[in-house]
Amino acid sequence: MKLTILGCYAATPRTITNPTSQVLEIKNRLFLIDCGEGTQVQLRKNKIKFSKINHIFISHLHGDHFFGLIGTISTFALLGRTADLHIYGPKGVKEIITLQLRLSNSWTTYDLFFHELESDKSEVIFEDNRVIVKTIPLKHRVYTNGFLFQEKPAERKLNVDAVQQYGIHTAYYQKIKNGGNVTLDDGTVIENEKLSFDPIAPMSYAFCSDTVYNEAVIPIIENVDVLYHESTFLESEAPLALKTLHSTAKEAATIALKANAKQLILGHYSTRYDGIERFKEEAETIFPNVLLGDDGRSFEF
Ligand SMILES: [Zn+2]
Ligand SMILES: [Zn+2]
DSSP states (O other): OEEEEEEOBOSSOOSSOOOSEEEEEETTEEEEEEEOTTHHHHHHHTTOOGGGEEEEEOOOSSHHHHTTHHHHHHHHHHTTOOSOEEEEEETTHHHHHHHHHHHTTOOOSSOEEEEEEOOSSOOEEEEOSSEEEEEEEEOSSSOEEEEEEEEOOOOOEEOHHHHHHTTOOGGGHHHHHTTOOEEOTTSOEEOHHHHEEOOOOOOEEEEEOSOOOOGGGHHHHTTOSEEEEEOOBOGGGHHHHHHHTOOBHHHHHHHHHHTTOSEEEEEOBOTTSSOSHHHHHHHHTTOSOEEEOOTTOEEEO
């Protein structure tokens, strides 16, 4: 998986920072997560091909997470896109976007599919042969979901030396890759473990922004490889975090620890602070593996 942070600061866009948006690449598929103002410019700066984006996930309808959506949809049309575009987001997102398209009489050159969300329980919203995406219901001032992206397990790897040694016909190779045993002509059963190697373990990524500290997410994201969790505030603003239904860096780290995440990436920093190093320092008092998200920064895992 490769995660590219296009923007990870709260509220207002500035010349030096952008509101929330990120691109997750999984096995050659690109998923756009949130689409704050300026997302298409950030996509260009980070050399991400517009045509490769077919699925956009919107966490909630606060401006810093979706005000770039109509612009992005519109630009896709101006570029002559014909491929379908799927948008997953809170109920209402279809009304907002179609109102703008209708009043500007600028319908898209491609088919737009809206998958509106309103459940307060985790649900599967996307699935193909490589990836599955589930919602992570969050607690914020408006209806909000995070998203859990899980790779599907790959096929087992053929042990070429072993299959040749046993003289196994190529017709059995796919069965072996699928985990099956092979029965030889003399009736001997060769266990799959002797004929194949474990595949690379599937990775998972959880995106949790925006939310107040909420332990209800823990069972959904348990053992996740990488957790992006918002940390709008430092400990000094903990009461403000609670009041505005956001999290502190320490709270993000506590969720990572309790969910047994392997890696935490912080983001959605309030623009009131001069730098972001202190977010890492405070989070590391709770959880050891902390990385700072920042605009234009990529992570491969
Ligand atoms: Zn926000
Ligand atoms: Zn918000």
